[in-house]
Amino acid sequence: MELTALGLGLLGVALAEPASRMLAAARWPGRDPVVALLLWQAVGLGGGISLFGAGLAYGLSPMGDSLPSATAAFAVSVANGVWPPVMDPLHVGALLIALGVLIRLLSVLVITTMRTLRARRRHRDLLDVLATPWPHASGTRVLDHPVPVAYCLPGRSSRLVVSAGVLDTLDTAGVVAVLAHERAHLRERHDLVVLPFVAWGATAPFVRGMVCAQLAVARLIEMRADDVARKLCDPTELATALKEVGGSAPAAALSSFTDALEARIDRITAPPAPLPVVVRWLVRLVALALVVVPLALLLVH
């Protein structure tokens, strides 16, 4: 099982670092954000399974030839009150590290979720008292502030918000276009799409690949929301609205951010050619393999 552990460890590291960086830098995801987001989920999940599995497999390798049999042998032995002598500190250490990382990841996920839910409830309470309904679109509220901001508050009781600054900058059609984009975030629960990557980033912020993954996923959900909005309203209307609201930001605004916005706007008016069907299926297969292969290595042997 040491070989399995080595293989899984290499796969996990490869996914967390070079693969994440390469995928974050690649250009094709912009041609099909949905397929790319699927691949990202597989990279995150497969990477997690591989790294955790590697520690588990190495730690339990003295106990048997496969993870299920080794786990059973270890459990039986411990249940009988006998510590298996083959379980030396090195293997026990590997086991503890694997479990520690898993517990850390899960607790970060739980804490992040709880904190987010609490902050959202507070934000919603304030919004309901402060923001006034916007008559031109149902479920939209206006916050009286001159800085142009449009955003959505996800959750079961979601809210769409535009600031007065947005209404000053855009005409009704423009605001509707921006809202179509926000509504896509809400309907497709993009907050849940980013959640695993936020947890990974918070668990291991020192791994640059994780940070790249977070940024890439955030960029992709914006593109996806643009794609949805473009089908619901006039693309040039959407592009103009984004440009005008974005353009009212101070000139000092971060250049790479405005670059990213510019690239997004170009993408709306001149969408890139969609990925060939074969490539789309290939990516889906790779995504499936990234999750199935490490699981199979661990469980079937």
Next chain:
Amino acid sequence: MSGVTSLGELERAVMNVLWETDRDMTAREVQDQLADRDLATTTVLTVLGRLERKQLVHRIRDGRAHHYRPVASREDHVAELMSDALDDASDRGAALARFLGTMSDEERSRLRDLLG
């Protein structure tokens, strides 16, 4: 202008009364300010209770009377919402707020580092 108004709408109306009045108010005084809505005192008390639970108003006991006071000004709360929305947007995509507006220097440099 009564009957079908939602609780959320009433909460907004009561907060507006408290914000526009420069002193602590009793439920009765709030009710009087909203006389055109024809609200029952219990309704006003319910709304004030909800606002207190949401930490939007303080209840101050003064002898046998209870006075209510906004926890913060409307402007402070709007600023809180705006900074929430902007923070989330710069928080490595943790939330979905997009900021089309201003960023602080610190946020900007953090984002620049990340995108570097």
